[in-house]
Amino acid sequence: MRPSAAETARTLARGRLPGLVRFDDGLLGGLPVAGLQHATDGLGRPLLLAPAGEELATRLARTEGPxxxxxxxxxxxxxxxxxxxxxxxxxxxxxxxxxxxxxxAVLEYAVSSADPDLFDVGDRVAIHRLEPSRITLNRGGATEILDPAAYAAAEPDPLHECEQDLLHDLADHHLAQLEDYLRRLLDDPGAFANGSPQAMRLDRYGIVLDLSPAAGSGERRRWMRLEFARPVAGQHDLAHLLHPILCAHRRCDAEEE
Incomplete structure (x- = not known):
């Protein structure tokens, strides 16, 4: 199983990544969300903070209605x-x-992103909600229009905020165990003789691995997705799920003795 388009959209929109706001009239061209923080509520609707004096707050003050x-x-x-x-x-x-x-809305925002400007909402900071009328996800050059109900019902990936740290931990501390597991899974003792596999992406459903040989070998890049037996609920749950995978060989038994 893989993340659905709605889950991926919810993960990207959550507020962990920078975004860009554009107005329909094009007067501002593009306003980086770094200057007006965003997050999403429980239904995936974007919440924007507009500190007084910044461009979005000034624009909204000049406009009647939405x-x-x-x-x-x-x-x-x-x-x-x-x-x-x-x-x-x-x-x-x-x-x-x-x-x-x-x-x-402030509490829902804080779940996605604990921004210090939340303490000033109602004073020098205003909070606005974007009511979606069209949601699209572009992947690999193809754009998919998402069903609003499916988007609202989906959940952001619980591992996204710590994905980079988890991948670094796999590379720094568990590469040998992962490589050994993949050799047995592929039934090829000579696999990876020219380079170790690398975990490149991680989500609640599995790991994307780069099985490419060492640079300069001339061989084509190979990708593999290792799917979990079930979706994980978070980082702690992931550790329980990965333990039997990474410690399936006698090496782990020897380390525990």
Whole structure:
């Protein structure tokens, strides 16, 4: 099993990655979200913080009613040469969060991103919600229009925020065990004689591995996806799931003695 398009879109939009806001009239061209932080609520609707004096707050103060805009977020692969998850683009109308819903919106924002500006919401910072009317995911040059209900029902990947650290840990501390496991899985004792496999992506459903030989060998790049027996709930659950995989050989038994 692999992440669905809706799950991938929710993961990208969550607020862990920088994004870009564009207004329909094109006057601002593109406004980096680094200057106006974003996250998503429990239904995946983007929440934008607009600190007083910044460009978005100034623009909203001059406009009556909702503002039509889009939020685009590109994946940032955790390792050089790793495949990208793509780009999510959410188009819709931006509305101020009503006062009666502000506390809940702040709490939902904090779940995605604990931004210090949240303490100033209602004072010098305003919080707005983007109501999606069109959601697309571009992967590998192909654009898919997502069903809004499927997007709202999907969950962001729980490993995304720590993916890079987990991949580094596999490379630094468990490469020998992973290589041994793959040799037995492929039934090829001579596999990887010209270079060790590298874990390049990690999600709740599995690991994407680069099985390419050493640079300069002239052989084609080979990819493999190692899928878990079940989706993992988080980093702690992942450790329990990987332990029998990485310690399936007698080497682990010897280390424990």
């Amino acid at each position: 503002v039509r805009l889009s939020l685009s977020v590109d994946d940032v692969p955790p390792r050089l040469g790793a495949p990208s998850l793509g780009r999510v683009r959410i188009v819709g109308d931006l509305h101020p969060v009503p006062p009666a819903e502000t506390r809940e």
